[in-house]
Amino acid sequence: MRQREHTSTVRVLPWALVAPALLWTLLFFVLPFLAMGLLSLTPHEGSGITLSNYRQFFTNPSYYWAMINSLELTAMVTVISVLLAYPFAWILAEQVPVHWQRLALLFAVLPFWTSYVVRSYSWLLALSENGIINDALMGSGLFTHALQLANTRVATVIGFVHFFVMLLTLTIFANLKQLSPSYRKAAADLGAGPVNIFIHVILPLTLPGIMVGAFLTFVLTIGDYITPQILGGNNALVMSQLIMMQIGRRGDFPLASALALILMAVVTIAYIACARWLKIERT
Amino acid sequence: MSINACTSLKRRLAAFALTTVALVGVEALSPASATELNALIWCDHADPALLKPFEDANGVKVNVKEFEGTGAGLAIVEQSQPGDWDVMVIDSIDVPRGVEKGLFEPLPEDKLPFGDLFPEVTMDSSTKVDGKRYGITEKFGFNAVGFNNSKADPADMQSLNSLVDSKYKGRIAIYDYYLPIIGMAALAIGKKTAELTEGDLPAIKEVLLKLKANAKLVGEITASQTALATGEVDILVGGGEFVTAGLAKENPALDFSIPKEGAILWSQSLAMFSTSKNKDMALKFIQYVMSPEGQARLATSSCYWGMPANKMAALDDAQKITLHFDQQPDFLKRAQPYPAPNADLDKKMQDMWTEVLQAQ
Numbered sequence A: 001m002r003q004r005e006h007t008s009t010v011r012v013l014p015w016a017l018v019a020p021a022l023l024w025t026l027l028f029f030v031l032p033f034l035a036m037g038l039l040s041l042t043p044h045e046g047s048g049i050t051l052s053n054y055r056q057f058f059t060n061p062s063y064y065w066a067m068i069n070s071l072e073l074t075a076m077v078t079v080i081s082v083l084l085a086y087p088f089a090w091i092l093a094e095q096v097p098v099h100w101q102r103l104a105l106l107f108a109v110l111p112f113w114t115s116y117v118v119r120s121y122s123w124l125l126a127l128s129e130n131g132i133i134n135d136a137l138m139g140s141g142l143f144t145h146a147l148q149l150a151n152t153r154v155a156t157v158i159g160f161v162h163f164f165v166m167l168l169t170l171t172i173f174a175n176l177k178q179l180s181p182s183y184r185k186a187a188a189d190l191g192a193g194p195v196n197i198f199i200h201v202i203l204p205l206t207l208p209g210i211m212v213g214a215f216l217t218f219v220l221t222i223g224d225y226i227t228p229q230i231l232g233g234n235n236a237l238v239m240s241q242l243i244m245m246q247i248g249r250r251g252d253f254p255l256a257s258a259l260a261l262i263l264m265a266v267v268t269i270a271y272i273a274c275a276r277w278l279k280i281e282r283t
Numbered sequence B: 001m002s003i004n005a006c007t008s009l010k011r012r013l014a015a016f017a018l019t020t021v022a023l024v025g026v027e028a029l030s031p032a033s034a035t036e037l038n039a040l041i042w043c044d045h046a047d048p049a050l051l052k053p054f055e056d057a058n059g060v061k062v063n064v065k066e067f068e069g070t071g072a073g074l075a076i077v078e079q080s081q082p083g084d085w086d087v088m089v090i091d092s093i094d095v096p097r098g099v100e101k102g103l104f105e106p107l108p109e110d111k112l113p114f115g116d117l118f119p120e121v122t123m124d125s126s127t128k129v130d131g132k133r134y135g136i137t138e139k140f141g142f143n144a145v146g147f148n149n150s151k152a153d154p155a156d157m158q159s160l161n162s163l164v165d166s167k168y169k170g171r172i173a174i175y176d177y178y179l180p181i182i183g184m185a186a187l188a189i190g191k192k193t194a195e196l197t198e199g200d201l202p203a204i205k206e207v208l209l210k211l212k213a214n215a216k217l218v219g220e221i222t223a224s225q226t227a228l229a230t231g232e233v234d235i236l237v238g239g240g241e242f243v244t245a246g247l248a249k250e251n252p253a254l255d256f257s258i259p260k261e262g263a264i265l266w267s268q269s270l271a272m273f274s275t276s277k278n279k280d281m282a283l284k285f286i287q288y289v290m291s292p293e294g295q296a297r298l299a300t301s302s303c304y305w306g307m308p309a310n311k312m313a314a315l316d317d318a319q320k321i322t323l324h325f326d327q328q329p330d331f332l333k334r335a336q337p338y339p340a341p342n343a344d345l346d347k348k349m350q351d352m353w354t355e356v357l358q359a360q
Helices: A003-041 A052-059 A061-095 A100-106 A118-126 A130-139 A153-178 A181-189 A194-222 A226-231 A239-248 A253-282 B003-025 B049-056 B069-076 B092-098 B160-164 B178-188 B196-213 B221-230 B241-247 B279-290 B292-299 B317-320 B324-333 B343-358
Strands: B036-041 B061-066 B089-091 B136-147 B172-175 B215-219 B233-240 B254-259 B265-273 B335-336
Touching: A003 A253, A052 A061, A052 A253, A061 A153, A061 A239, A061 A253, A061 B343, A118 A130, A118 A153, A153 A194, A153 A226, A153 B160, A181 A194, A194 A253, A194 B172, A226 A239, A226 B324, A239 B279, A239 B343, B003 B196, B003 B324, B036 B069, B036 B279, B049 B061, B049 B279, B049 B292, B061 B343, B069 B089, B089 B092, B089 B279, B092 B265, B136 B178, B136 B221, B136 B241, B136 B279, B136 B292, B160 B178, B172 B178, B172 B196, B172 B221, B178 B233, B178 B241, B178 B265, B178 B343, B196 B215, B196 B343, B215 B221, B215 B292, B221 B233, B221 B241, B233 B343, B241 B254, B265 B279, B265 B324, B279 B292, B317 B324, B317 B335, B324 B335
Parallel strands: B036 B061, B036 B089, B172 B215, B172 B233, B265 B335
Antiparallel strands: B089 B265, B136 B233, B136 B254, B136 B265
16 A cells, blocks of 8 residues: 555655646746737737748748848857857866955856946947047057947847856856866877867867857847847848837738748757757767 | 738738747736736837836836837737737838828827927828828837937038938948938939929939938947947048037047938827826826827837927927927928838839948
């Protein structure tokens, strides 16, 4: 009898433990997701079921160009952030004395403490023609005229990279700290130089940290509305801006839902690509 | 699935999808009580300098929820319970959209100062439906040309054609709202905004593409204001007192002009919800906002300035100069109303605007 009760408890307990998380996911992800899916199949005016919202995306060049712009921007931000974050994380993990690392990490996450909107407007002011960056460039004698930095894609990339370099630094730093020094010593004993050790030992072993950070960067960048809206000057719309346009005045939630789901499909593909790639590297 | 079932499903889905947004974005509002008034507003009504005198005088707390765009505002209403909201600020041209959905209560004209309003801004064609008044214009202004008069030649700012001149290349920002900008492009080619059809869109698009090629950015109010204030641009197409007046104290060189082709009259209205549980207080609020004192406070709100609809607004001399108060009769004569397209033309206009924004 007691054995049966114990077996039953063992069976139920895991479900009871995960139930709150499952319920949360069901309520705040699965159901809204299904609702959006169904909404995307309805027309803005009238009733019935239609694919016209999806058709608009694939047939209107200014719509699918928003996706191309999003992908270009996201790729740029992700690559630049990884390239900047890796050496930064390496310096933190390898060169900074252990007792200073906490303070260094604190400085690394400082940008997270600032409001997202305030940070974007601050960049807009810093990058403007009369801003501190153009003043510095012209003051140094490198340029005679102010560069157009604000309200461009460059500004959007800078705004994103400022934030995501810190995020990637944390994920890569955590990965580097987990690496045992014996890997390097073993490789050196076998005759590998510093470059070979990095390329064939350190880099592959820190790839999971890079990929996690890069994927987060990709997801958060491609879905972000604030940064391109404030810093990009609306000179090339991205998907998040296109989605917001449908809601603002006309309240076209079916089309906005369709566009959001298309964006989500792209993120899912990116996830599958990353997950598969990571798996291959680990084997 | 029957049509009725489809419509019902669609309505329920829209409401459900919005619930998540509502949970995050909407302040928890308790059901309206005698001491509370719930208002769906634009940011100019959130200024404590406007709200506090009313709250103190009536012993009421005004709970406000800001929104941008009629579509977003109506969506908030749809996912709320009847009675959650008492008053709403809405584009005057969109009052019929609310009436069509059965949201608004007719306003008692005899209890509101219609006689004191600039007659051109009462917008009867929009604020009255089937002979009943559902909205009262509280504030208006012009989508015209905002500019820095120390950098751009004021004489050039008297013509929309100057804006595509190469000497201003990279010195221009465009206000990011398709209706007034399309309206201004229509004025540039001699079309009346009230008579626009789908057939006019190609010519309008051509004007907009030329304008975009000369512009540095297309931005909403804050981005446009920042660009003008920091000297990033010298001219704001679609700008007016709502952009320049609030900055004039810090930078008196910022001004606006109504070009010879005309300008677009924007106007915002106040409406009362038919399901309001506090209609007396809602009417008192509307009366307060429309009073000379309320009008002056609303006109000079910290979020953005605009012309008070009430000619008796208690503005001081400096404020009147900044708003070009005395020139309003002339400005109004030269202004044309916002384009008010039907749903189909509205969609086509927005798509054309998207194409213009994507043009490189």
